[in-house]
Amino acid sequence: xxxxxxxxxxxxxxxFVELGRAPTAAEVGATIGVGEDGxxxxxxxxxxxxxxxxxxxGDIRMAxxxxxxxxxxxxxAGRRTWYANxxxxxxxxxxxxxxxxxFETHCPDCxxxxxxxxxxxxxxxxxxxxxVLVPAARWWSDIGFT
Amino acid sequence: MLLFRSEAHVDRxxxxxxxxxxxxxxxxxxxxxxxxxxxxxxxxxxxxxxxxQAILDRLGLTGDFWRLG
Numbered sequence: 510x511x512x513x514x515x516x517x518x519x520x521x522x523x524x525f526v527e528l529g530r531a532p533t534a535a536e537v538g539a540t541i542g543v544g545e546d547g548x549x550x551x552x553x554x555x556x557x558x559x560x561x562x563x564x565x566x567g568d569i570r571m572a573x574x575x576x577x578x579x580x581x582x583x584x585x586a587g588r589r590t591w592y593a594n595x596x597x598x599x600x601x602x603x604x605x606x607x608x609x610x611x612f613e614t615h616c617p618d619c620x621x622x623x624x625x626x627x628x629x630x631x632x633x634x635x636x637x638x639x640x641v642l643v644p645a646a647r648w649w650s651d652i653g654f655t
Numbered sequence: 656m657l658l659f660r661s662e663a664h665v666d667r668x669x670x671x672x673x674x675x676x677x678x679x680x681x682x683x684x685x686x687x688x689x690x691x692x693x694x695x696x697x698x699x700x701x702x703x704x705x706x707x708q709a710i711l712d713r714l715g716l717t718g719d720f721w722r723l724g
Contacts, residue, residue: 510700510701515699515700518699519697519699522694522695526695558701560701573691573694574687574691574694594656595656595657596656596657596658596683597656597683597686597687597690598656598687600683600684600686600687600688600691601687601690601691601694602691603687604687604688604690604691604692604694605691605692605694605695606695607692614657614658616658616659616660616664617657617659617664617668618659618660618664618665618667618668619660619664621660623658623660625658627684630684630685630688631681631684632680632681632684634680635679635680635681636660636661636680637658637659637660637661637680638658638659638661638662638665638677638678638679638680639656639657639658639659639677639678639679639680639683640656640657640658640659640665640668640674640675640676641656641675641676641677641678641720642656642674642675643675644675644719644720644721644722645711645720645721645722645723645724646722646723646724647724648723648724649724
């Protein structure tokens, strides 16, 4: 991966953290002094390299573990909130920020709310379980479903 | 990649479908820390499939189900 694409990727993540939502191409471009077309071309290369995920319009859909769209995994850390793509990513936001975090979701079976606080990387409730339906070999073939 | 109240809830939700893999939430927390800890580092570098596989292996997530494509 070219250095310029890594810098674009890092700026995209940085803006995602700062804004609490996915940045636009213009917002990232303003940070690194690149035009919107250049940002979009770089995002496409990063998408192809599985470094982030674009939607059909070419905007950010996922900068894993961060999700651009609202999900059932709302994560709070340092008085800010983001959406995560899945339970793995919900833990991942705190791990990426190196911060304690808290998230809530719902059991897909009974719809009960599950609230987890994470301190020093450990969940305060060890009773829930994590289920992955799709084998690892197919995680990227439909990243949205996975 | 969902959280359930317990394994019994997973079984009921599957309703006879082929199950995937179920792991404790504590193992998930370990996995997330190992997988995502460098995601915001300015020194971030793309990880190879072999490096990602090594993370899974180190946490005991082995076997065909956990073999990356």
